[in-house]
Amino acid sequence: MPRSAAKSEKPDNNDGTRRQILDQTAKLLRMNGYASTSLRDIAAAMGMKAGSLYYYFASKEELAETIMAEGIERVRDGVKKAMAAQPEGADPLDNIAVAIKAHLQALHVSGDYASANIRCFAHVPDEMKLRMRKVRKRYEADWRKLIGTAREAGRLADDVDDDALRYVLFGAMNWTLEWLRRDNPSPEQLGEMFFRILFNGAARAGGKS
Amino acid sequence: MPRSAAKSEKPDNNDGTRRQILDQTAKLLRMNGYASTSLRDIAAAMGMKAGSLYYYFASKEELAETIMAEGIERVRDGVKKAMAAQPEGADPLDNIAVAIKAHLQALHVSGDYASANIRCFAHVPDEMKLRMRKVRKRYEADWRKLIGTAREAGRLADDVDDDALRYVLFGAMNWTLEWLRRDNPSPEQLGEMFFRILFNGAARAGGKS
DNA sequence: GCATTATTCTAACTAATGTTAGACAGGTTA
DNA sequence: TAACCTGTCTAACATTAGTTAGAATAATGC
Numbered sequence: 001m002p003r004s005a006a007k008s009e010k011p012d013n014n015d016g017t018r019r020q021i022l023d024q025t026a027k028l029l030r031m032n033g034y035a036s037t038s039l040r041d042i043a044a045a046m047g048m049k050a051g052s053l054y055y056y057f058a059s060k061e062e063l064a065e066t067i068m069a070e071g072i073e074r075v076r077d078g079v080k081k082a083m084a085a086q087p088e089g090a091d092p093l094d095n096i097a098v099a100i101k102a103h104l105q106a107l108h109v110s111g112d113y114a115s116a117n118i119r120c121f122a123h124v125p126d127e128m129k130l131r132m133r134k135v136r137k138r139y140e141a142d143w144r145k146l147i148g149t150a151r152e153a154g155r156l157a158d159d160v161d162d163d164a165l166r167y168v169l170f171g172a173m174n175w176t177l178e179w180l181r182r183d184n185p186s187p188e189q190l191g192e193m194f195f196r197i198l199f200n201g202a203a204r205a206g207g208k209s
Numbered sequence: 210m211p212r213s214a215a216k217s218e219k220p221d222n223n224d225g226t227r228r229q230i231l232d233q234t235a236k237l238l239r240m241n242g243y244a245s246t247s248l249r250d251i252a253a254a255m256g257m258k259a260g261s262l263y264y265y266f267a268s269k270e271e272l273a274e275t276i277m278a279e280g281i282e283r284v285r286d287g288v289k290k291a292m293a294a295q296p297e298g299a300d301p302l303d304n305i306a307v308a309i310k311a312h313l314q315a316l317h318v319s320g321d322y323a324s325a326n327i328r329c330f331a332h333v334p335d336e337m338k339l340r341m342r343k344v345r346k347r348y349e350a351d352w353r354k355l356i357g358t359a360r361e362a363g364r365l366a367d368d369v370d371d372d373a374l375r376y377v378l379f380g381a382m383n384w385t386l387e388w389l390r391r392d393n394p395s396p397e398q399l400g401e402m403f404f405r406i407l408f409n410g411a412a413r414a415g416g417k418s
Numbered sequence: 419g420c421a422t423t424a425t426t427c428t429a430a431c432t433a434a435t436g437t438t439a440g441a442c443a444g445g446t447t448a
Numbered sequence: 449t450a451a452c453c454t455g456t457c458t459a460a461c462a463t464t465a466g467t468t469a470g471a472a473t474a475a476t477g478c
Contacts, residue, residue, distance in 0.1 A: 017455085032332060033242065033243075033244065033331060033332035034242075034244075034245075035242065035243075035244030035245045035332070036243075036244045036332055038434075038435065038436085039435080039436065039437085040434085040435080040436095048455095048456070048457085049456070049457055049458080050435095050436080050437090051437080051438075051439095051456080051457070051458080051459090052455075052456050052457070054436095054437075054438080055454085055455060055456075059436080059437080060435095060436065060437090093412060119331055119332075121387075122242060122328055122387075123241060123242035123244070123245055123328075123332070154413060155412060155413055156411055156412065156413055157409070157410070157411060157412065157413045157414065158413070159405065160402075160405065160406055160411045161402055164399070164402040164403070164406065165406055165411050167381070167384065167385070167388065168377075168381040168403060168406050168407070170384060171380040171381040171382070171383070171384025171385070172376070172377040172380040172381055172384075173380070174380065174384060174387075175376065175379060175380025175381075175383060175384055176376070176380070178330075178331070179376065190373070193369075193370055193373040194373070194377060196368065196369065197369055197373065197374055197377050197407060197410075198377070198406060198407065198410070198411055199410050199411050199412040200366070200410040200412060201366070201406075201407070201408050201409040201410030202365055202366060202369045202374050202407055202408050203302060203364060203365065203366065203408040203409060204363060204364055204365055204366045204367070205366065226425085247464075247465065247466085248465080248466065248467085249464085249465085249466095257425095257426070257427085258426070258427055258428080259465095259466080259467085260426080260427070260428080260429090260467080260468075260469095261425075261426050261427070263466095263467075263468080264424085264425065264426075268466080268467080269465095269466065269467090
């Protein structure tokens, strides 16, 4: 009898081989990208043969899509959990600072899934890109809300565009994948500094501009 | 007799077929990435056959590397030109604002080369990545200097780290490739807003934090 | 017009890719 | 023991990749 619950034909338990395949593939996708990661590479990392992967996934595309979608959801969950731990009625800007740290944390600590998403998105088949955009939109909506709340609370400058602010935030955070090394500052320190720059400004106060 | 000058065996003129190949390839690399862009795709876009490309380039790698290196150099030149047009002794922060606009301009107006670089860097062969890093370092040094000058002039806040500021800048600017559409604000408007946020801060002045 | 050079094509080669069908071993159930 | 299911492997398939050698075409110089 299959170990999985009685609802599905294919194994979808999160503890066994399937999860290991996802983990290994996420790592490879993050490092090498979509097209350069072959099923034989993945199988080799698992100590199996390429054909065996089809017992768990219908195609390379399904495998990759599972990882990339989960990547966003993990970051989303990380941010959501961090927000839930915030006291009721906290300063909206504090909330954003916490969200930035949570996002960076999820991205860099065991963040192969999220990294795979960001790294592979541009080069993935088109239909898959469409579905992925929907998942991204959901996370984007979370940030819209975060920023919107700060706006309503009068905590944001009048001449700052909310969309532009969100784009700058995402850019600063996700771009860390391009350069962040093991010996770099921790996500906490980094998030602290990012918030400092983006919300208080890098210019010395009382400058002539 | 070859049309090119007498120094080289292979054509390296910038006006003919070779340049068209580079242009078409840059567009494809930007759209589809390194591994998903085949020499047959490139040849088809040129109206030629794959084998013919080898008359101009020794390998796919050389072709891609030429484009990616040139991509950075173009942005670099764009910023350099913009800086040269600045008046002597201009405010260092003004210079940075101008540099941001120039970078965005180069990235999005006929910016297939630079976009190809950013899009493909992570998935390119390792030795090539090493060489590319050197080119990137040169451009990075330009920004180090820009920021360093502002720092020395006392125009930057004491508790802002120069490296972090540079990373945030690069992230905000380069991440626009992930979302910028034709109907979005112009590079000038965008650069204006980015500078506004990053240097004056998104928070309303006189807030409680 | 002839020889030479520049440019492109043809046609193949090898290696690698995603994918599939069927065999095999091990354990489980009856 | 016999039947069955799970997980893996074998071995191949069609396709596509980068690359190459040599033929074919077009332009140029004398």
